[in-house]
Amino acid sequence: MTSVRPLDVPALLGEFHRRHPGVLLQISAVPTGSQGLVDALLERRLDLALVSLPGPRPAGITLTELTTSVLDLVVPADHPLAKRRTVPITEFAGLDFVDSPVGYGNRAVADRAFAAASVPRRVTVETTDLATSVAYVQNGLGVALLPRFAVSEEQGVAALTVDDADLDWRMFLAVPSERTPSAAARAMIALGREFLA
Template sequence: MELRQLEHFVAVAEEANFTRAAARLHVVQSAVSATIKNLERELGTPLLERTTKRVLLTDAGAALLPRAHAALNAAQEAADAVAEVRGGLRGTLRVGTMATVGLIDLPALLGEFHRRHPGVLLQTSAAASGSQGLIDALLERRLDLAFVSLPGPHPMGITLTELVTSVLDLVVPADHPLANRGSVPITELAGLDFVDFPASYGIRNVADQAFAAASVTRRVALEITDLPTGVAYVRNGLGVALLPRPALADAADVATLTIDDTDLNWPFSLAAPSERTPGRAARALIAITHEFLIWRG
C-alpha cells in the first residue's frame, strides 16, 4: 500500500466524484481510477461504490478512510519534522476565511507568516456560505484552519480560539428619523427593513439571536456579503443595518447608533478540527496569529 494510493482514495471519498478528485490532485481521471483499482485489488475488496450520480463508500471503504487520513497526516508530520531540522517548514497550509473579515488585518497576518515560513504554500479560500461553510470544509478535511464567526455553542468536532470581538452598531441613513439619537432600544426597531448577511453568516446569527431574545420581529429586506455594500445600501435608503463598529469609522452620509439593552457582540475566532492534531505549519500560524494580535493591540 502506497501513500499515493491512500491520497487518491481520500480525494475520491471526500469529493464523491472521480472527476473532482482528479482536478484536486492535478492528475488525469484515468490515473485516479487505475490507482483506486490497484488499491482495491491489493486489499481484496471494493472500497467505493460507483453510481451514475456519485461515488459512495462501501463498508470497507468507510473503515479505511479514517486510517488513511491518519497515515497521510503521520507522513506529513514526518516530512515537516525533517524539513524543520533542515532549516524551515515545508508543505501546504489550507486556510479558510470569511468574505468579510474587518476585525483584523488578515493580509498583513498572512504576509508575516509567509515571511517567516516561505517554504509553506498558503492556499486561502473564502466560503460563499459564510462561517458554516468553512466549518463544513474543516470537518471534511478540505481546510486545515479557518477564520470564522460563530456566536453561540461551539460546533461538534471543532476547537475555537476567540481572537477579538466587536459590537454591532445600528447604521441608518443620515436623514432617518433615528439619525439624531445616540442610542435606541431594540424594541423600537420592529417594522424596519434591514440590510443583513445570509443566515449562515456570523453577523446575521448575532442579530437574529438578539431579536429573538427580545421577542422583536425583524424583517431582512436585502442580503449582502460584504461590509462596504451594506453601508452603501443604508446610505441610499434601502434599509438599516447592524454592522461591526470598526468597519464604520470612515462611513460617510450615515448615522451610527448604539443598542444598549441587548447583546450584539460579534466574535471572531480561529477554528481548527478537534479530532486531529494540527500540523506544524498550522501550529505556526496559530502562534503568529496570537503574536500579531498582541503587536496590533
Template sequence: MELRQLECFIAVAEESSFTRAAARLHIVQSAVSATIAALEGELHSRLLERTSRRVGLTDAGRALLPKARAALDAVRDARDAVDEVNGGVRGTLTVGTLSFLGVIDLPALMGRFHREHPAVSVRLATAASDGGSPGLLEALTAGRLDLAFVSIPDSPPSGVRWRDLTAMPLDLVVPASHRLADRNRVALGELAGEAFIDFPSGYGNRAVTDRAFTAAGLRRHVTIEITAIGAGADFVRHGLGVALLPRGSTEPDAGLVSLPVTGADLDWPISLATPGNRARSAAARAFECLVDLHLR
C-alpha cells in the first residue's frame, strides 16, 4: 500500500463521493477511481459500495478506515519530529469555527499564526457548513479537523479533549419599535408569547436558550431558524421576531435595541476542542499555544 492510496480512500470515505474527494485532493476523478481500484486489488477486497446516489463503505472498508487514518497520522508525526529538529513547523492545519467568537479575534489569531509559521497551510471550516457545533465535533473525531472552536453547554462527548475559553451572555435583540425597546433590561418571563428567531436544535446558543426557558417553565415559539448570527439581526430589524444573540455580536443600529435578560442563566460558552483519539500535530499544538497567548 502507498500513502497516496490511503489518502484517496480516506477522502472518498469522508466525502461519500469520488467527485468531492477529487476536488478535495486537487486531482481528477479518474485518478481517484484508479487509485482506489489499485488499493482494492492490493488488498483483494472491495472497500467501497458505489451506487448512483452515493458511495458507502463495505465491512472491509469500515475496518480499514481507522487504520488508514492512524497510518497517515504516524507519517505526519514522523515529519513533525524532523521539522521540529530543523526548527520549523510544516503541514496543513484544519480549524473548525463558529461564525462569532466574542473576544477571540480569529482573523488576528490566524494572521499571527501565519507570520510565525508560514510553512503551514491553514484551512477553515464553518459551523454553518458543517451542521453547527455537533457537526464540527463529528468532523473532529472523524479526522477531518485538527481542532475546533465549538459551543456545547453539556459535557464533552467521548473522544474529544475539551477546554473552555470564554463565555458571554445572550442579550435580547428587538426592533426599535418593539414594546420592550425602551426598557433597560427585561425578565425572561416577559418573553412568553414572542416569536423567536433562533438557530436550529444542536447549536450551542439554541441549547442555552432552550434550557433557560425549560428551567423557567416557559414555552417558546421559534418561527425562523438561521445559521449565522448576522442573519438573526437582519430578521429582527425587519420586524419578523426577536432573538437572543451573543452580547457584542450586533453592531449599534438605529433599528435595533439590545437588552440584558434577568432571571435566567443565558451564558453562551465557547470551547476549544481537540481529538482525544489521536495525537495532535505540531501545527495544532502551536495553534493551541497561540490561542492561550491571545486570551491572556
C-alpha cells in the first residue's frame, strides 16, 4: 500500500532509514494483496505489513488499526448517477466495475457488501493502484468503489455515498502474534504511530 494517502509510506520509510541507517530495509509487494501479505507474515518472510482486511482477524496475526475510510461509488462526471449525493447498492446491478484483484482489501470489502445485498457485480478492469482506478473511471471504462481519500473533484469524477451497505475500509499494521517483533520492527511500528499522530 505504497500510495495510500492517510499514511505517506515513502516518507515514513525515508525517515526510518535516516533514523536507523544500519538497518536493512526491504520493501515487498505481493500480487495477491493483503491476503498475500498475511500469508508472508505467517510464513516468516515478512516482519510486518500494511494490510486492509475486512471481517475477523486472521489466526496468528495481530492487527493494529491505523486508519479507516468509507468506500464511495466513483463515477465519471457525465454519468447519469453523477448528480446524486447518495445511492443504494441495489442500483449497481448491470454496471461495469473497476476494482483491485481478489485478495486486496478494498476488493474484499466490496465483494462482501455485494454478497450481503445479493446484488450481482461484474468487474471488467482490475488494477492494483487506486490512482489508476480513478483514471479508468474518468475515461468511462467503469465505476469503482474507492476509499474517500483517494478521490478529489478535480479528477473529473463524482463520488457518491452508498447509503445502505457496509463499505468501511480499514488499514492495519499486521505482525505475527506467535513471535515477538524484532527491535527494527518495533522501531518501525513506533515511527508509524508517530506519523499518524
